[in-house]
Amino acid sequence: MEAAEKANVSTPLIKRLDLSKGDKFDTMLQGVLDVANLPDPIGKVTFANKLDEGLDLYRVTCPIGVLLVIFESRPEVIANITALAIKSANAVILKGGKESFHSFAAISRLVGEALSGTEIPPGAVQLIESRQEVSDLLKQDRYIDLVIPRGSNELVRSIKSNTKIPVLGHADGLCSVYVHGDADVDMAVRIVIDSKTNYAAACNAAEGLLVQRCALKSHLPSLAKALIDAGVSLKVTPEIGEALKEAGVAGTGSATIMSAEEKDFETEFLSFTIAVAAVEEVDEAIKHINAHSSKHTDSIVTASKEIADKFLNGVDSSGVFWNASTRFSDGFRYGFGTEVGISTSKIHARGPVGLEGLTCYQYQLRGSGQVAADYVGAGGKKEFKHEQLDM
Amino acid sequence: MEAAEKANVSTPLIKRLDLSKGDKFDTMLQGVLDVANLPDPIGKVTFANKLDEGLDLYRVTCPIGVLLVIFESRPEVIANITALAIKSANAVILKGGKESFHSFAAISRLVGEALSGTEIPPGAVQLIESRQEVSDLLKQDRYIDLVIPRGSNELVRSIKSNTKIPVLGHADGLCSVYVHGDADVDMAVRIVIDSKTNYAAACNAAEGLLVQRCALKSHLPSLAKALIDAGVSLKVTPEIGEALKEAGVAGTGSATIMSAEEKDFETEFLSFTIAVAAVEEVDEAIKHINAHSSKHTDSIVTASKEIADKFLNGVDSSGVFWNASTRFSDGFRYGFGTEVGISTSKIHARGPVGLEGLTCYQYQLRGSGQVAADYVGAGGKKEFKHEQLDM
Structure with a gap:
């Protein structure tokens, strides 16, 4: 000491x-x-x-x-x-x-x-x-x-x-949450806040938020307000900036609203900052995530099982979550005891x-003197049995 | 054409x-x-x-x-x-x-x-x-x-x-057969001949033969004669050369007996040549293989399950075989259909x-709005259930 x-x-x-x-x-x-x-x-x-x-x-x-x-x-x-x-x-x-x-x-x-x-x-x-x-x-x-x-x-x-x-190992933890238009607003807010703020320095913390275009009035203002209230700064596309202005949402104190650059969607902030963009549909969300994420963990909030399945099967990340915080991506939480x-x-x-x-x-092969030459494919006539054994 | x-x-x-x-x-x-x-x-x-x-x-x-x-x-x-x-x-x-x-x-x-x-x-x-x-x-x-x-x-x-x-993939296929002193001589001969000659250019063909020291009189002469009769040249340690001379085994035609150099035990001949050495016990065979092989496939011929288990658990190769030819190391033979x-x-x-x-x-996580902050380890009191689900 x-x-x-x-x-x-x-x-x-x-x-x-x-x-x-x-x-x-x-x-x-x-x-x-x-x-x-x-x-x-x-x-x-x-x-x-x-x-x-x-x-x-x-x-x-x-x-x-x-x-x-x-x-x-x-x-x-x-x-x-x-x-x-x-x-x-x-x-x-x-x-x-x-x-x-x-x-x-x-x-x-x-x-x-x-x-x-x-x-x-x-x-x-x-x-x-x-x-x-x-x-x-x-x-x-x-x-x-x-x-x-x-x-x-x-x-x-x-x-x-x-x-x-x-x-x-992993070099980056670029995780995102996608909020679909049919999502329960309160649930979306809770998941986004937890994903971003529960432990911002963790690799399973969210660095990006995608909102379906049709939800820019219904969902985005509540999401943005909750993030700002939690002290999170937003880096937003012009479209998101416009929607927030219309909804009267502004930054306060250290939680500001700034214009996002392209590189912000590939930046691991590891702090109280999140990049926000709009996408037309779940397909565009999948494409955005596959292009920008680090294939760590990405989450969708939606009421629809069909949309969720599309996301879970389309996003090429090690963890793909439906209606749950990205922060669950962890060996202890998965039940592995330790990681x-x-x-x-x-x-x-x-x-x-x-x-x-x-x-x-x-592969352990336990024989009794067999040679390949007796079997088909190596010169012989014997056929393999290939019967699954009881383990 | x-x-x-x-x-x-x-x-x-x-x-x-x-x-x-x-x-x-x-x-x-x-x-x-x-x-x-x-x-x-x-x-x-x-x-x-x-x-x-x-x-x-x-x-x-x-x-x-x-x-x-x-x-x-x-x-x-x-x-x-x-x-x-x-x-x-x-x-x-x-x-x-x-x-x-x-x-x-x-x-x-x-x-x-x-x-x-x-x-x-x-x-x-x-x-x-x-x-x-x-x-x-x-x-x-x-x-x-x-x-x-x-x-x-x-x-x-x-x-x-x-x-x-x-x-x-694999760069090398340096496979060996170890013949323990208690092995059935005929079985050992069949396995060594198949491993070496069934398809000498294959990666699962044997390039090395190890014989237990106590079997230099009982097993080695039959093994060497069979190899030479099959047209295989032997590269041998001085000890093996001596034993063959005593037993009156000599090369014929293109199948010669030559002195082995250290590098012959790390050479993938891919042809009718095999390097031969004696080892004291199964432990020395394991050590020799782990030091020289390419971790592809290695086989032991022995009557003892205990000795075989020692070999199978001690040799650090992708295939470890007991009383079977190294040539069985193949996707089709393993029953995978294709490889x-x-x-x-x-x-x-x-x-x-x-x-x-x-x-x-x-990992697909299907939730209903859960956030990490509610659970132990991330600030909350809820305990995980971690119950295995029926698949």
């Missing part, structure tokens, strides 16, 4: 770093126990097929291998990630924010001591300290199987462009990633 | 390019019909969780998006890949081997005509011609979601190092990849 104060670390950061503050330590401990209590993700048979008599194929979940996890400076994170890695039988190399290095080193030493009494090799969990080590390790695509960067967009982007190792991160990739795991995202699978 | 002959294309290649040869056209047609008859891979609910009353979460399979597929010159391949892409609702950009460009263009025109009578936009399947186009497209990681290179190791390697887009390719990656799809590998999923 004193060292942190001397090093001119800001007070809110010091608070975040102090593990003895409030119930932080107990929460950390509970997090580890929660992971320990999750079902074992390894060795599960997810597909089984009898190829022939005495020739059975099983798809079995297994660890990915060696993970490189780069994370922020909250000291409790190292305990959670270590627990997840051990539970999923992966080896992990950890690099945390430099402000907490001494806490990390102490926790890491304890982890090593605890592991020494088990069958897990002590080298399965390793802590590194410097950025140079990270950049050296990013070159080791033969030995490291997955990189998980948690932290700023810049960090994630820089890692993605500096490695051939697959990266699990490794949120992925906006469309390969491997997508959306909030739990333990399952730290596993892959292998 | 005449153009091909004029362009000095080799006769075996001309045969492979000629779609009117034998039953090639009918096989191609059947392949397309087979894909059409596969179950629809899109829109399947793979996880469903009631977060709260009227707040239901569904994980639903969806297409990946835009695929870039680079493939060899066999003209039937374009029909198969197009069928797979359409079936999985992905858009696809196709680049085939230049020798078949005119066939590809003709098939592609027919695909376009067929699609024009459907709801599928004609641009969903596009053919490109030049390498320059490929290298331009490899930079479009914002618009292309997955690259699938099929072809030579050099092609796959060069693509992997020239794009940020995820790549599904897009074989992946040695541990992220996304692994091993032979069927239609499933061309899908991802999104």
